Amino acid sequence: xxxxxxxxxxxxxxxxxxxxxxxxxxxxxxxxxxxxxxxxxxxxxxxxxxxxxxxxxxxxxxxxxxxxxxxxxxxxxxxxxxxxxxxxxxxxxxxxxxxxxxxxxxxxxxxxxxxxxxxxxxxxxxxxxxxxxxxxxxxxxxxxxxxxxxxxxxxxxxxxxxxxxxxxxxxxxxxxxxxxxxxxxxxxxxxxxxxxxxxxxxxxxxxxxxxxxxxxxxxxxxxxxxxxxxxxxxxxxxxxxxxxxxxxxxxxxxxxxxxxxxxxxxxxxxxxxxxxxxxxxxxxxxxxxxxxxxxxxxxxxxxxxxxxxxxxxxxxxxxxxxx
Amino acid sequence: xxxxxxxxxxxxxxxxxxxxxxxxxxxxxxxxxxxxxxxxxxxxxxxxxxxxxxxxxxxxxxxxxxxxxxxxxxxxxxxxxxxxxxxxxxxxxxxxxxxxxxxxxxxxxxxxxxxxxxxxxxxxxxxxxxxxxxxxxxxxxxxxxxxxxxxxxxxxxxxxxxxxxxxxxxxxxxxxxxxxxxxxxxxxxxxxxxxxxxxxxxxxxxxxxxxxxxxxxxxxxxxxxxxxxxxxxxxxxxxxxxxxxxxxxxxx
Numbered sequence: 001x002x003x004x005x006x007x008x009x010x011x012x013x014x015x016x017x018x019x020x021x022x023x024x025x026x027x028x029x030x031x032x033x034x035x036x037x038x039x040x041x042x043x044x045x046x047x048x049x050x051x052x053x054x055x056x057x058x059x060x061x062x063x064x065x066x067x068x069x070x071x072x073x074x075x076x077x078x079x080x081x082x083x084x085x086x087x088x089x090x091x092x093x094x095x096x097x098x099x100x101x102x103x104x105x106x107x108x109x110x111x112x113x114x115x116x117x118x119x120x121x122x123x124x125x126x127x128x129x130x131x132x133x134x135x136x137x138x139x140x141x142x143x144x145x146x147x148x149x150x151x152x153x154x155x156x157x158x159x160x161x162x163x164x165x166x167x168x169x170x171x172x173x174x175x176x177x178x179x180x181x182x183x184x185x186x187x188x189x190x191x192x193x194x195x196x197x198x199x200x201x202x203x204x205x206x207x208x209x210x211x212x213x214x215x216x217x218x219x220x221x222x223x224x225x226x227x228x229x230x231x232x233x234x235x236x237x238x239x240x241x242x243x244x245x246x247x248x249x250x251x252x253x254x255x256x257x258x259x260x261x262x263x264x265x266x267x268x269x270x271x272x273x274x275x276x277x278x279x280x281x282x283x284x285x286x287x288x289x290x291x292x293x294x295x296x297x298x299x300x301x302x303x304x305x306x307x308x309x310x311x312x313x314x315x316x317x318x319x320x321x322x323x
Numbered sequence: 324x325x326x327x328x329x330x331x332x333x334x335x336x337x338x339x340x341x342x343x344x345x346x347x348x349x350x351x352x353x354x355x356x357x358x359x360x361x362x363x364x365x366x367x368x369x370x371x372x373x374x375x376x377x378x379x380x381x382x383x384x385x386x387x388x389x390x391x392x393x394x395x396x397x398x399x400x401x402x403x404x405x406x407x408x409x410x411x412x413x414x415x416x417x418x419x420x421x422x423x424x425x426x427x428x429x430x431x432x433x434x435x436x437x438x439x440x441x442x443x444x445x446x447x448x449x450x451x452x453x454x455x456x457x458x459x460x461x462x463x464x465x466x467x468x469x470x471x472x473x474x475x476x477x478x479x480x481x482x483x484x485x486x487x488x489x490x491x492x493x494x495x496x497x498x499x500x501x502x503x504x505x506x507x508x509x510x511x512x513x514x515x516x517x518x519x520x521x522x523x524x525x526x527x528x529x530x531x532x533x534x535x536x537x538x539x540x541x542x543x544x545x546x547x548x549x550x551x552x553x554x555x556x557x558x559x560x561x562x563x564x565x566x567x568x569x570x571x572x573x574x575x
Contacts, residue, residue: 012483071486074451074461099464099481106448106463110455115417115537118446131541136444137333140340141347141543149537183460187476188487198482204575228575246466246501247480252336252442253358253500261574272336278549282572284564290554299552299572300564308558316565320575 003036006085006151007059008095008104011042012191014050018201019096023156024057024164026123027094033125034091041084041175043077045070048172055170063172068179071186072100074107080177082111090151092130097155098200105155116153117145119256121160121279130154138252138275158200159258160279192247199248202231204261205280207250209235209273211266211287211306215243220310221265227317233257235267251276266306269294286310324377326367327427328401329437329450330360332385332392336442345542356392359438361399362498365505366468367436368400378402380430384422385409390521397516398508404521405430407529414444415538420452425529427457432493434475439464439497447497454495462488463497 005027009020020040027038040054043064051063064080085093085108093108095101097119109116121142122133130152132145147154199205206228208221218238225232233250234243250257252272262280267273269285269292277283278297285298286306295301302309334340335353342348356364364379371377381396381404383389393404407422427435435454440447447463454461466485467478470492479486480499508516526533555563568575 017482073488099479102447103451103463106451107455107461109417109448110420110452113417113534113537115415116446116448117538118448134445135546136543137340137347138336138442138445139546141342142546143543144541146539146541147537148535148539183490184462185489186486187489189484190487191484196483200482246499249500261568261572271339278546282568282574283549284568290556295554296551297549298554300567301552301554302558302560302564303554303556304558304560309561312558312561313565316562317575320565320569 002089003034003091004088005031005034005036005038005092005094006088006090007038007040008081008093009040009042009050009054010096010098010100011044011047011050014044014047016050016053017096017098018163019098019101019156019158021057021163022158022161023094023096024059026156026161028164030092030123030125034128036091041081043069043080051172055172056166057164058167058169060171060173062175064175064177066177066179068182071189073182073184073186074103075183076179077104078107078111079179081108084175085112085151093151093153095155097157101155105153109153112151114149114151114153115147116155117147118155119157120154121157123154123156135279138272139256139278140275157256157258197229197231199231199233199250199255200257202257202259204228204230204263205233205250205257205259205277206230206263206265207233207235207267207277208238208265209267210237212238213307217307218243220307224263224265224310224314227314235273264294264298265310267294268292269297324371324374324434325430325432326370326377326379327382327430327432327435328360328364328367328379328396329382329423329435329453330364330392330396331357331438331441331443332383332389333357333441333443342543342545345544347543354388354392356395357438357441357443359440359442359498359500361505362500362502363436363438364396364399364401365503366498369503370434370470380405380432382423382426383407384413384419386412393521394516395508397519398512399506400512403519406521406523407526408523409526414540415536416446416448417452417537418533420449420456421531421533422526422529423449424453424456425531426524427453434470434492435495437495437497439499450495450497459493459495460490461495461497462490464499465496466499466501468496468502
């Protein structure tokens with residue numbers, strides 16, 4: 001039991017995040033090296049269905065159900081989880097490096113006196129110890145970090161680890177919890193663009209930059225994104241210019257994405273932007289400046305006017321979808 | 324109102340980072356206050372300006388060179404600073420948080436602001452750890468902050484939306500881009516910064532026992548370099564690229 005791994009699931013209204021299934025995937029790989037088993041915890045109000053879905057990955061699932069857990073807050077989650085983690089003496093705790101995972105991991109670390117490796121892109125066990133691989137300084141270097149505490153806590157970069165396969169043998173247990181007064185009041189949860197793919201979890205990301213020339217042309221990015229089921233992103237330049245909101249920004253002071261396909265449109269490829277997308281598997285760049293630095297990291301580059309190229313590209317994608 | 328701001332002095336976002344013998348080479352590169360901390364510092368100034376009274380006190384843990392970053396923030400308007408001077412760079416957030424919390428206890432601020440993460444090690448842990456050590460609430464990735472009746476109402480950015488969170492003060496609020504537009508230091512501010520008090524403390528003088536190193540960097544390496552691929556000219560290349568994405572790269 002002392003070598004077991006706990007994955008903390010993340011969901012919105014019972015809908016599991018992809019990063020949770022990826023967490024189970026890597027946990028299962030590490031469990032053999034640690035000599036332990038993988039458990040999953042899911043918290044909410046009425047999350048039995050999510051717990052059942054998680055059990056489909058062949059793992060024992062502990063679920064906590066309480067009105068105070070309906071909306072995520074670090075305090076309610078930590079009050080429920082700390083006794084479980086202490087009681088079961090987990091060796092490793094894994095969750096996604098999302099805003100929620102980052103917030104919760106930091107809180108649990110403080111309350112459990114544990115260390116955290118944030119936003120990991122690789123994990124291994126060496127001599128019973130967790131060694132995390134993580135980009136630092138916006139990906140300008142890659143670090144190997146030892147997490148010396150028990151439990152060790154890690155958050156994993158979305159879209160980086162292979163998701164777990166469904167298998168038999170899972171089980172579900174309801175864990176009672178007592179949650180006292182909370183430090184925070186969640187007044188409101190504002191969902192924007194429901195159903196749209198989250199930038200950090202998307203398989204394909206299409207981003208636009210200053211080469212689009214004017215704010216109205218950003219709709220071409222949205223149309224291209226829609227044509228291939230991608231999430232739409234942006235460079236810092238057009239976020240700072242007020243064309244699109246900051247939640248769309250890809251780069252050092254925005255989001256880090258690692259999709260299988262990244263299409264950069266009218267983005268020159270400043271070092272801050274490259275920091276946020278250079279770990280994408282395949283990069284396509286469209287820019288009218290043949291010397292733009294983005295071409296140095298692009299697998300496929302098109303030197304052309306973005307406004308003329310995108311409509312043609314949308315046509316091609318539509319043809320493929322129809323074929 | 325006394326507002327504490329936690330600042331970090333990091334390699335500038337434009338700096339080129341080299342790796343040698345498994346270590347980061349940071350000598351000779353430009354350092355700056357982490358951009359997220361600048362939003363925190365700006366917000367602190369606005370809070371004090373709106374109240375018409377109070378002070379902004381900066382806190383930093385790090386080596387002597389960090390005084391330059393402290394002076395930069397003093398030039399923007401903060402009133403004074405507390406610098407916990409470490410021998411080298413402390414990279415374990417729990418140890419940094421322990422030192423910050425001990426230094427903050429001596430000042431008893433009404434609210435503590437910081438950036439939601441440093442742009443060097445990208446952990447995003449220190450602010451939360453400070454709050455937990457002080458036993459006060461925390462809200463991270465905040466894009467809007469309103470203070471009234473001893474409470475803070477924060478707009479927090481999350482995947483796919485936002486949360487509106489209310490906490491009692493004192494609390495630690497960690498700033499995200501979008502919270503405000505930081506001002507540039509004026510010449511007058513730069514001159515004034517030279518005379519503003521900076522209290523220096525050694526970690527041993529804080530009266531705490533530091534936790535053992537929990538998060539320990541073993542080595543660093545350069546990221547795998549990406550090779551430039553095929554390059555085409557003219558908009559009509561779109562069809563060839565789409566074909567290659569399907570048949571060669573197999574990503575669509």
